Amino acid sequence: MGYADGKKRGEARDAKEALVHAAAQLSAAAAAQGRVPPHDLDAERAVLGTILLENAALSQVESVLAAADFYHPAHGVLYESMLALAARKEPIDVVTLAAELRARERLNTIGGAQYLGELTDAIATTAHVESHGRIVADLAGVRRMIEVAHEIVARGYGERGNSEAFLDYAAAKVFEVSQKRAKSTLVPLETAILEAFERIEKVLENGAAISGTPTGFRDLDRLTAGMHGGQMIIIAARPAMGKTSLVMCIVANAALATGKPVLFFSLEMPRVELANRLMCSEARVDQSKLRTNLLTQDDLTSLTAAANRLHSLPIYIDDSGDLTLVELRSKARKMKAERDLSLICIDYLQLMKASREKMESREREISEISRGLKSLAKELDVPIIALSQLNRAAETRPGKEKRPMLADLRESGAIEQDADVVMFIYRDEVYNRDTEDRGIAEVIIAKQRNGPTDTARLRFIRELTRFENLAMDMEDHGYADAQVGGVETFAGEGLPDLDPFSPA
Incomplete structure (x- = not known):
């Protein structure tokens, strides 16, 4: 040997x-x-x-x-x-x-x-x-x-x-x-490079105009390429600008486009009022008619048809007003494990608590909530939209320039730091009665970690609390004037009849 x-x-x-x-x-x-x-x-x-x-x-x-x-x-x-x-x-x-x-x-x-x-x-x-x-x-x-x-x-x-x-x-x-x-x-x-190329290939195979979950608004999706897993998106505005209305439109469009559940945490508005808003917007019925009992038979017919179209969307509402970051995380993790998720929305961030324990300052608490939401978005690989209030600085600025800036974010600079995207809603008609932009809402992208800062212009119909695409190009990537309910595939076909106004 x-x-x-x-x-x-x-x-x-x-x-x-x-x-x-x-x-x-x-x-x-x-x-x-x-x-x-x-x-x-x-x-x-x-x-x-x-x-x-x-x-x-x-x-x-x-x-x-x-x-x-x-x-x-x-x-x-x-x-x-x-x-x-x-x-x-x-x-x-x-x-x-x-x-x-x-x-x-x-x-x-x-x-x-x-x-x-x-x-x-x-x-x-x-x-x-x-x-x-x-x-x-x-x-x-x-x-x-x-x-x-x-x-x-x-x-x-x-x-x-x-x-x-x-x-x-x-x-x-x-x-x-x-x-x-x-x-x-x-x-x-x-491994990371291989995963990145797999995602690129999927986008090319699908032939989609955007790579993320669509908001349903053409100009906004062009600027952001949709909403992506791991992103924390802040939508901020002064009161009465339409924050909740815009996010409800986005929620419905995301649920429709993906077929996956959307979690909506409403700390300000009860779920029945949210449902009323969504139905009236979809049915194009003035909300004030619900409150004043002035609904016509045509209105009832439109609302019933809207309810039939909307009721099967996988949207889950939590309207417990006293919500902590710990509780939100627990509910989101449970839904992700059981049914997957396409989007999480919080209305609105300043009403949340970090925990049941009293913290040293509100600014520190908001910072902890902001970091926690960003961490949760990464953990679940889901986009999170958090609505936020603005301080009064914009309204006290001299002249007609009331458009918000990043410095106007209320209570904590950590929100700006943690967010991947910061959007502001601005409607000139709120401040200037003689404006030429009546019925126009500007969605100002003030920060975008992986994209440009710019402005998307939308139509806002105040009595319907409804946002729509401003330019109606029916052949442009499948976007219609009213995305929710305006897409042929979402016509309520095959859904059971539902009369939301019949006695329970």
């Missing part, structure tokens, strides 16, 4: 001993705790062996399985190396995988090239890789949940009376496991 052969056999023996030692360490650690964490080494080997035999199998499991999900450390190293080869579009077999592991100086760690051959020898069929992958991922989730439970218990023993903060911490940790965030906290730039 030559020196080279002897050296190879020695390396193989050392590698196998290292693998046995790693397994022994796992068993010893589990025994020390008195219990063995749930795992399935056969399922782990089946996944890896199948990928070696049939590279296409990787695409069936990579969306549900991460390297950290493997109980045996060597299996996690193998899977990570397979992902690296796939990212470079290189074949995955015993030879290429061994070379990749050798380059990473991890070949001996996993048991040597001989172990790679053993993985494929045990595979009877490659048809069940997805099921095997889910077994591995599910057990990893259980193990992570056990770890989180220990962390929560340890944290609980150290708490000193702040139960709300502790509950928020516990809910966040549990939600993190349910979303499998633990496996993707740190990712290489290579």
Whole structure:
């Protein structure tokens, strides 16, 4: 036997001993705790062996399985190396995988090239890789949940009376496991670039005019490319400018366009009044007629038709006026986990509380709420719109220039800092009776992290509290004069009859 052969056999023996030692360490650690964490080494080997035999199998499991999900450390190293080869579009077999592991100086760690051959020898069929992958991922989730439970218990023993903060911490940790965030906290730039290109390809395949969730207003969507996951969007204005009306139009259009739920937290207006506004806007019926009992039969017919069109939209309203950031986070996480989300709206930010605990100053509390909303938008990968009040500075400025500026945001500079987009609503007719812009609303984009600052002009019909596209170009990207209810696909066809005015 030559020196080279002897050296190879020695390396193989050392590698196998290292693998046995790693397994022994796992068993010893589990025994020390008195219990063995749930795992399935056969399922782990089946996944890896199948990928070696049939590279296409990787695409069936990579969306549900991460390297950290493997109980045996060597299996996690193998899977990570397979992902690296796939990212470079290189074949995955015993030879290429061994070379990749050798380059990473991890070949001996996993048991040597001989172990790679053993993985494929045990595979009877490659048809069940997805099921095997889910077994591995599910057990990893259980193990992570056990770890989180220990962390929560340890944290609980150290708490000193702040139960709300502790509950928020516990809910966040549990939600993190349910979303499998633990496996993707740190990712290489290579992965981020691939994900970015996947999004670009999806936009091109869909042929959409914008990449985000549409607001329903053509000029606004052109400037912003829609609303994107992770964004915190501030819509601010002085009272009576139409903040709630604009956001209700956006909410309805987003629900219609995506088919996914929209959460609307109304801290100022009860849900029945919001529903009345939306129905009157859609039916083009003056709201004052509802309050003064002056509805005609035609009005009732229009309102009933509007209700039939609107009632199936996946919009969920929370009108509990005493809402904290902790409670909002909990409700949003629950909806995201159960039914997904397309948009979250808060009307309005200054009425929220950071927690039930009294804070040193209102400015600090608003700062905490602002940071919390931005963090939640990133966590859930959902756009969040928060309405905001402005201070009186604009109204005290001399002359006719009353258009708001970023400095007019009320109570905290943190809002401007945290927001990805800041929009102001301005209607000149509120201040200037003789203006030529009667019925015109300006949506001023004063800040946009990834786009231009500019102004979109919309039509505002005050008696209907309704915003519409100003220029009516029916062939321009499918936008119609009245987006909600004005699109052919949203004609109420197939919806059950609904008479909202009949006795309950």
